Amino acid sequence: xxxxxxxxxxxxxxxxxxxxxxxxxxxxxxxxxxxxxxxxxxxxxxxxxxxxxxxxxxxxxxxxxxxxxxxxxxxxxxxxxxxxxxxxxxxxxxxxxxxxxxxxxxxxxxxxxxxxxxxxxxxxxxxxxxxxxxxxxxxxxxxxxxxxxxxxxxxxxxxxxxxxxxxxxxxxxxxxxxxx
Numbered sequence: 001x002x003x004x005x006x007x008x009x010x011x012x013x014x015x016x017x018x019x020x021x022x023x024x025x026x027x028x029x030x031x032x033x034x035x036x037x038x039x040x041x042x043x044x045x046x047x048x049x050x051x052x053x054x055x056x057x058x059x060x061x062x063x064x065x066x067x068x069x070x071x072x073x074x075x076x077x078x079x080x081x082x083x084x085x086x087x088x089x090x091x092x093x094x095x096x097x098x099x100x101x102x103x104x105x106x107x108x109x110x111x112x113x114x115x116x117x118x119x120x121x122x123x124x125x126x127x128x129x130x131x132x133x134x135x136x137x138x139x140x141x142x143x144x145x146x147x148x149x150x151x152x153x154x155x156x157x158x159x160x161x162x163x164x165x166x167x168x169x170x171x172x173x174x175x176x177x178x179x180x
Contacts, residue, residue, distance in 0.1 A: 043128065051128070054121030058083060061102050062094070083122070084129050088140045091133070095119060096147040111161020112152030119148060 030038075040048075062079045069078035079094045081087075086094060099115045110118075123135050135141045136148075155161060170178075 040128070047124065050117070050121045051125040054118045055083060055125050057102065057118060058098055058122060061098050065097070065101070084126065084131070088133070088138075091135075092141045092143050095122070095135070095141075096143040099144070099148050099151055109155060109160055112148075112155040113161055115148060115151060115155075119144070 062083075065076065066078045066080075068074055069076045079090075079097075081090055083091075099119060102110060102115070102118075104110055119135055123133055126133055133141070135144055
């Protein structure tokens, strides 16, 4: 029968084991800026690139919409706060219009999947900035959810974004031609 391990007594403080190693050598003190840099370094560069693309696209749309809102004959409301300063209600309003109105540089509609990726990249950008929203799960963003869902279904039905670009499959004969 193994010998039982004695339990520590209640209120008993175990003795502190000291060594010849300096306590300061066990610490690696970080400044606030180093901690912030570590937080940013954890995000892959491609994700930051995509986030910046989404924010720039949104900002372009916002600026263009605000220019149109100055025209009194159009019944368009301006989107004033910057993206990072918007409340949930302002984000819900602005993003639902953004996905409904934004087009590519050539004037064609974005595929539904691209609009979804824009919204998710904006969500990720805001998360990095300390505003953690869940656009597709939070009932506060119902208008955005409905708008995005409708647009994605409409674009899919219209065939926009259905065909994915992919490499052609090579036969063994074609591959042999390349190697000879």
